[in-house]
Amino acid sequence: MSDTNASRDSGAQNPPHDVAVLGGGSFGTAMTKVLGENGHRVHFWMRDQAQADEIRKTGINSRYMPGVKLEGDIEPTTDLADAVSKAEVVFVAIPSKAFRAVIREHSNDFRDGQIVVSLTKGIEEHGFKLMSEILQEEIPRCQIGVLSGPNLAAEIAARDLTATVIAAKDPDVRRTVQDLLGCEYFRVYANVDVYGVELAGALKNIYAIVAGLASALDMGENAKAMLITRGLAEMSRFAVSLGANPMTFMGLAGVGDLIVTCTSSKSRNFRIGYAVGKGQNLDDAVKELGQVAEGIYTLKLVKERSEAIGIYMPLVRGLYEILYGNASIKAVINSLMMAVQNSDVEFILPRTISQ
Ligand SMILES: NC(=O)C1=CN([C@@H]2O[C@H](COP(=O)(O)OP(=O)(O)OC[C@H]3O[C@@H](n4cnc5c(N)ncnc54)[C@H](OP(=O)(O)O)[C@@H]3O)[C@@H](O)[C@H]2O)C=CC1
Ligand SMILES: O=C(CO)COP(=O)(O)O
Numbered sequence: 001m002s003d004t005n006a007s008r009d010s011g012a013q014n015p016p017h018d019v020a021v022l023g024g025g026s027f028g029t030a031m032t033k034v035l036g037e038n039g040h041r042v043h044f045w046m047r048d049q050a051q052a053d054e055i056r057k058t059g060i061n062s063r064y065m066p067g068v069k070l071e072g073d074i075e076p077t078t079d080l081a082d083a084v085s086k087a088e089v090v091f092v093a094i095p096s097k098a099f100r101a102v103i104r105e106h107s108n109d110f111r112d113g114q115i116v117v118s119l120t121k122g123i124e125e126h127g128f129k130l131m132s133e134i135l136q137e138e139i140p141r142c143q144i145g146v147l148s149g150p151n152l153a154a155e156i157a158a159r160d161l162t163a164t165v166i167a168a169k170d171p172d173v174r175r176t177v178q179d180l181l182g183c184e185y186f187r188v189y190a191n192v193d194v195y196g197v198e199l200a201g202a203l204k205n206i207y208a209i210v211a212g213l214a215s216a217l218d219m220g221e222n223a224k225a226m227l228i229t230r231g232l233a234e235m236s237r238f239a240v241s242l243g244a245n246p247m248t249f250m251g252l253a254g255v256g257d258l259i260v261t262c263t264s265s266k267s268r269n270f271r272i273g274y275a276v277g278k279g280q281n282l283d284d285a286v287k288e289l290g291q292v293a294e295g296i297y298t299l300k301l302v303k304e305r306s307e308a309i310g311i312y313m314p315l316v317r318g319l320y321e322i323l324y325g326n327a328s329i330k331a332v333i334n335s336l337m338m339a340v341q342n343s344d345v346e347f348i349l350p351r352t353i354s355q
Contacts (some may be wrong), residue, residue: 016039016041016073017036017040017180018087020044021096022080022094023092024047025292027151029070034070035180036070039072040073043082044077045078045079045083059074063098065153065157068158089180091119091147095120099131103138103139113145115176116139117144117166118131118145120294122202122294122298123173123297125297126299130195130198130202132144144168146197146201147167147276148201149189150251150261152166155266156186163189163196164186164188164252165190165251167190167198172256177275178190191253193247195239196248196249201257204231204258205255206269206295206316207261207315210318212269212271214277216263217277224262227315231262232255234314238306241309272289272295275288275289282295340352
């Protein structure tokens with residue numbers, strides 16, 4: 001598949017590069033599309049040979065993005081070592097549950113100084129590790145970045161105007177990723193708070209589930225605004241206690257991503273919450289979704305961790321009781337509404353500790 005000229009008019013002003021995208025799901029496909037349209041040669045790795053064959057033949061990933069045609073110099077492959085060896089920059093969009101295993105199996109294929117960027121918004125079960133920490137452990141000789149923001153895959157694939165954040169310690173990594181991805185419909189802002197950007201992307205999935213529940217229950221607009229804003233207070237309280245910069249939560253990777261996933265049924269996490277709010281059981285909702293909803297795993301890990309370190313997260317606790325403890329939604333809402341009335345912005349007015 002090679003149609004480089006068709007794509008050079010899409011806004012890319014930089015010379016073409018060889019890049020790799022690992023993960024053939026919705027987000028890997030969306031980012032492959034941006035990179036391909038920007039004129040880069042994309043070594044697009046997935047584990048399913050039939051899927052790679054289909055993309056090579058038709059340009060379409062019908063399982064994850066039906067009707068979306070990938071244009072440009074796209075090389076679908078099931079050979080990860082080959083994809084990585086040819087790439088200057090590697091983007092990883094593999095769900096958090098499989099992330100370490102895939103990287104570890106191929107750790108020798110990465111080169112010294114190669115830029116590796118995680119696109120994954122999740123947390124590893126054992127040790128509460130974020131994906132950039134896994135990359136640091138498995139391929140420490142690489143330069144690592146994290147891309148996160150309000151980035152619904154389907155909208156990016158439709159070339160809807162979108163912005164995201166590249167977080168990396170090294171300014172060259174930030175600039176390289178901005179140059180590779182930026183175009184007339186996709187803007188890449190920079191941040192140096194890697195931990196905050198990455199944790200924000202994982203945490204907001206929990207509140208997207210809460211928002212889906214609220215939508216299923218036909219809650220009013222006031223309630224939706226309350227949930228989003230208190231979600232922001234709760235996730236930033238937790239993240240700051242672990243070392244994130246509170247200001248990151250005012251940016252695209254914080255409040256930006258929270259807004260998009262809490263207000264859109266295009267979010268898979270929102271859809272899970274909506275289904276449960278309509279009475280469907282969690283397992284059936286996940287099966288029916290057929291794609292990853294990281295929030296259901298993140299919820300468990302954050303509940304455990306917040307309790308271990310003594311951080312008050314009433315929405316996390318309430319959602320956990322609904323999804324995993326069989327609590328009635330009505331009882332949880334009542335207990336949240338009747339809790340001690342407290343500080344709005346606790347970075348200005350500290351919370352009253354009451355429990
Ligand atoms: N979709 C979105 O809008 C966005 C997603 N993200 C994040 O990107 C990450 C990936 O999500 P997304 O692409 O949407 O997920 P999807 O559910 O759309 O696709 C999952 C992909 O991961 C692959 N996969 C699953 N297990 C393994 C494994 N063991 N080894 C190799 N590949 C595996 C699947 O392959 P197979 O089909 O063969 O099972 C499939 O290609 C998530 O962390 C998500 O939060 C971030 C921003 C936006
Ligand atoms: O992270 C996302 C948008 O920024 C995608 O959210 P979902 O995984 O809930 O679809």
